Amino acid sequence: MSGIAGIVHFDGRPVGHGEIQVMSAAMGYRGPDGINHWTGTSVALGQCMLRTTPESLEESLPLTNEDASLVLVMDGRLDNWEELRRELLGHGARLRTRSDAELLLRAYETWGERCVEHIDGDFAFALWDTRRHALFCARDRVGNRQFHYHWNGSSIAFATDLHPVLNLPWVPESLDQHTLAEYLATDWLTIDTTLWQEVKRLKPAHRMTVSATGKLRSAEYWAPDPFATLPCKSDEDYIAYYRELFFDVVRRTLRSHRPLALEVSGGLDSSSIFAVAKRLQSDGRLVAPAVHGYTLDFRGDPYGDEVDYALAVGKYHGVPIHVVPPAYPPLEWYAGIAHRFRAFPDFPNGAMSQGIVDQARDAGCRVLVSGTGGDEWTGGNGLHYAESLAAGQWSKIRSHWKDESEALGLQKATISFLRQGLLPLLPETTKELLRNVRDLTVRRGAPRRDWLTHEFRQQLEFVRRQQDPLSAKPIARQGQYRQWGLLYNPYWQFAKGTVERRISSAGMEWRQPYWNRSMIEFAFATPDHLRNRVGQNKWLQRKAMRGLLPDSLQLRQDKADFSSVFKHVWPELCARLSKILVRRRGWVQDVHLRALVDIALTPRSAHWDDGPPWILFGLDACLPVVHFEMRKEHIK
Numbered sequence: 001m002s003g004i005a006g007i008v009h010f011d012g013r014p015v016g017h018g019e020i021q022v023m024s025a026a027m028g029y030r031g032p033d034g035i036n037h038w039t040g041t042s043v044a045l046g047q048c049m050l051r052t053t054p055e056s057l058e059e060s061l062p063l064t065n066e067d068a069s070l071v072l073v074m075d076g077r078l079d080n081w082e083e084l085r086r087e088l089l090g091h092g093a094r095l096r097t098r099s100d101a102e103l104l105l106r107a108y109e110t111w112g113e114r115c116v117e118h119i120d121g122d123f124a125f126a127l128w129d130t131r132r133h134a135l136f137c138a139r140d141r142v143g144n145r146q147f148h149y150h151w152n153g154s155s156i157a158f159a160t161d162l163h164p165v166l167n168l169p170w171v172p173e174s175l176d177q178h179t180l181a182e183y184l185a186t187d188w189l190t191i192d193t194t195l196w197q198e199v200k201r202l203k204p205a206h207r208m209t210v211s212a213t214g215k216l217r218s219a220e221y222w223a224p225d226p227f228a229t230l231p232c233k234s235d236e237d238y239i240a241y242y243r244e245l246f247f248d249v250v251r252r253t254l255r256s257h258r259p260l261a262l263e264v265s266g267g268l269d270s271s272s273i274f275a276v277a278k279r280l281q282s283d284g285r286l287v288a289p290a291v292h293g294y295t296l297d298f299r300g301d302p303y304g305d306e307v308d309y310a311l312a313v314g315k316y317h318g319v320p321i322h323v324v325p326p327a328y329p330p331l332e333w334y335a336g337i338a339h340r341f342r343a344f345p346d347f348p349n350g351a352m353s354q355g356i357v358d359q360a361r362d363a364g365c366r367v368l369v370s371g372t373g374g375d376e377w378t379g380g381n382g383l384h385y386a387e388s389l390a391a392g393q394w395s396k397i398r399s400h401w402k403d404e405s406e407a408l409g410l411q412k413a414t415i416s417f418l419r420q421g422l423l424p425l426l427p428e429t430t431k432e433l434l435r436n437v438r439d440l441t442v443r444r445g446a447p448r449r450d451w452l453t454h455e456f457r458q459q460l461e462f463v464r465r466q467q468d469p470l471s472a473k474p475i476a477r478q479g480q481y482r483q484w485g486l487l488y489n490p491y492w493q494f495a496k497g498t499v500e501r502r503i504s505s506a507g508m509e510w511r512q513p514y515w516n517r518s519m520i521e522f523a524f525a526t527p528d529h530l531r532n533r534v535g536q537n538k539w540l541q542r543k544a545m546r547g548l549l550p551d552s553l554q555l556r557q558d559k560a561d562f563s564s565v566f567k568h569v570w571p572e573l574c575a576r577l578s579k580i581l582v583r584r585r586g587w588v589q590d591v592h593l594r595a596l597v598d599i600a601l602t603p604r605s606a607h608w609d610d611g612p613p614w615i616l617f618g619l620d621a622c623l624p625v626v627h628f629e630m631r632k633e634h635i636k
Contacts, residue, residue, distance in 0.1 A: 002047065002061075002074070002076070003031060003048035003161065004125070004159065004160055005027065005158065006073060006157070007043070007044045007168075008042065008156050008210065009042040009043075010156075012041070012042050013042060015043065020046045022164075022167065023046055023157075023167070024164070026163055027048050027159065027160060027161055029505045029507060030050060031050065032049075032050055032507050033049040035049070036061065036062060038071050038073075040130075045062045047062050047073045047074075048160075049061060050509060052256055052366045053077060053100070053255050053256060054098075054255070054256075055081065055099050059100070059101050059102075063099075063102065065109065069131050070127060070130070071128040071130075072105050072108075072125060073127075074100070074101050074125040075124045077100060077121050078119050078121040079252040080119065080252075081100055084103050088103065093110060107119055113209065116138045116207050116222075117221055120517055122145050122511070123140045124138070124160065124202070125138060132211065133212040134209055135209070136209050137158065137207065138202075138208070139205070140205075141204060141222045142515050143203075143497075144500075144511075146497050147201065148160070149165065150171045150199050151200075156216075157171060162341065163340070165199050166196055171198055172198045174197045175195060176194065176197040177459050178190070179194065180456070180459075180619070181452065181457075182463060183615060184587055184616075184619070185452055185457075187464075188491035191204075191490045194343070195342075195343065195344070195622070195623065203218070204488055204493070205220055205221060206220055224487070224520055224521050225521070226473075226475050226476045226477075227476045230526065238526065243544040243545075245518060245519075246519075247279075249518050250273055250276045250280065250513050253511050253512075253516065254287070254513075256287070256367045257288075257366075258364055259289055261363070261368045262294070262369045263369065263370045264310045264314070266307065266309030266310040267371065267556075267560075268545075269371030269373075269541075270374070271313045271549055271553050273371055273513055274291070275313065275545065275548040276548065277291045278291060278319065279548060292322065292363060292365060293310070293313070293314055293319065293322065294321065294356040295307060295310035295323055295324070296323075296324055296355075297325050298564075303560060303561055303564045304563075304564055306560050309552060310323075312550045313549065313553060316549065324359055327351055327352055327353070328565065329354070331576065334621065335621040338621035339621060339622065341501065343622055344494075344618045345618050346498050347498075347614065348565045348566050348568070349563075349565050350499055350502070352562065354502070357503055360508065367508065368508050368510055368511070369510075369511045372512045373514030373516075373519070374538075376514070377520055377523045380532020380533075380537050380539070381528050381531070381532070383420055383424055383478045383482075383528045384400060384420060384479075384528040384532055384533070385397065385416070385417050386421050386425055386478040386479075387478045387529070388529070389421050389425060397421075403534045404417075404534055404535065407535060412535075424478055452587065453589055454589075455586075478528075483520075483523060483524055487520065496512075496515070536557070566614075574613075577616070580616050581616070584620055
């Protein structure tokens with residue numbers, strides 16, 4: 001995982017002495033293969049280099065063209081490198097190396113700012129165009145790579161991570177009260193903000209140009225087409241199409257010049273990636289020298305034990321799976337991360353995998369692959385009845401009803417039809433009323449998000465009013481509302497960035513085949529009944545993996561929640577909670593302090609939404625202890 005940084009002063013003043021070097025040094029963990037810089041009078045660019053593909057061995061960044069009119073820094077990997085190379089050669093481009101960075105540089109020379117429409121993969125880059133006196137930046141379609149920046153109207157500073165930007169002496173350290181309210185309420189609403197008002201995130205699937213005119217232009221360059229169709233007529237057509245697609249996505253995503261480390265949790269998603277990687281390897285189609293599987297050892301823990309499933313996958317393919325003890329870092333470890341990066345630390349059910357990261361790195365791996373995103377893009381929405389009802393597909397409804405009645409019984413089939421068919425099609429006002437009734441009955445006595453002070457609740461309401469409703473998105477099927485919500489879900493973007501930073505800190509690159517453009521476009525183009533059928537979630541994924549996984553995995557329906565990992569930090573957290581609440585009294589109403597302590601004493605699950613005490617701890621650790629003066633002018 002490389003890191004990039006840069007400073008451009010459009011008013012012509014010189015870049016401060018050593019500033020770009022300090023920014024790059026702050027991300028030294030991203031540059032085990034060297035840190036290099038390019039400097040002009042009012043421009044400075046930095047690259048922290050981590051080589052993870054065969055082509056990257058020929059890469060030297062910052063990269064310039066022949067007359068040095070273009071300078072590129074890039075964090076990323078282009079998954080369409082084969083097609084892009086042919087396309088560029090067809091346009092007469094001169095390629096000096098096989099590197100992905102050179103392909104990107106030539107793509108900009110060929111198509112200008114539209115080059116992002118021709119590249120695919122995980123990337124974040126910045127390109128300084130000396131002739132236009134403009135900085136052109138872009139981030140990949142799903143936000144797998146990070147890009148933070150500060151813009152004050154005359155100068156821009158950017159970096160992969162947040163803290164190198166915030167550490168610059170001319171970047172103000174002012175808290176963003178709106179974003180702080182989102183964190184405190186665990187109600188994630190914005191995708192381009194950070195806890196710091198002057199540091200933003202470039203949105204996924206966005207390109208940005210900053211020019212000498214003092215203008216910053218940002219525009220979306222991609223979104224899935226909800227009306228796209230596939231050349232499939234039968235279930236078997238879809239299964240064959242998806243299997244070929246999944247093989248191709250895994251092949252492209254797993255390109256590496258060193259052995260690959262794959263998490264094999266014992267669930268369907270990560271096990272499928274491992275199985276396909278092994279088949280590609282045996283067929284001579286995997287661009288990597290070896291595949292190593294790793295799983296966490298939760299034997300004896302009913303909430304996390306998946307070892308037998310993971311070992312069964314390895315046995316099925318005739319290879320061992322490395323069993324690694326879960327990591328249980330103390331609170332000081334999390335606090336140190338928060339202080340270092342000036343950002344919220346990881347959650348315990350994320351940090352538990354740190355042992356896999358460390359062991360894989362020590363084994364010579366540079367890439368860690370996980371099954372993150374499988375639930376989102378291969379799992380069903382539970383809306384197959386609603387989609388069929390809305391389309392008037394009565395024969396499909398009868399078929400679904402018949403299959404579910406035979407498999408689940410008449411009562412469960414009826415409940416399924418009501419929940420997944422009629423309820424989603426009710427008017428939004430009726431659904432809101434039903435949700436309120438559910439909250440009163442199911443969550444009676446549970447503390448709600450009104451534990452925030454009045455000021456922070458106002459901040460949250462202000463942010464909520466600024467968001468575009470999902471109902472404004474175009475859809476061809478009912479289930480696409482949820483898919484739009486998942487695509488740029490603010491919490492997922494926050495969580496992915498947190499995990500990526502932790503893994504990169506160990507000198508590793510994180511890859512997620514399910515969070516891939518092709519996988520997402522396929523999900524948008526397919527009806528829900530292909531993913532959720534007869535009480536079996538991920539139906540299509542299971543069918544496509546026939547012959548690649550043992551029956552125990554194919555038939556498995558349960559899933560570990562790893563809730564037990566929280567018990568290792570909860571006693572220490574409880575001991576700190578009172579002091580945190582005193583220090584941050586302006587965040588929480590006094591009347592709810594006792595309820596928060598009660599939550600801490602009886603954690604319910606590993607899910608972040610059930611852990612206000614953990615949110616309070618993380619925010620307290622990464623923010624300075626100051627008196628928060630609420631900005632009334634921002635509350636409207």
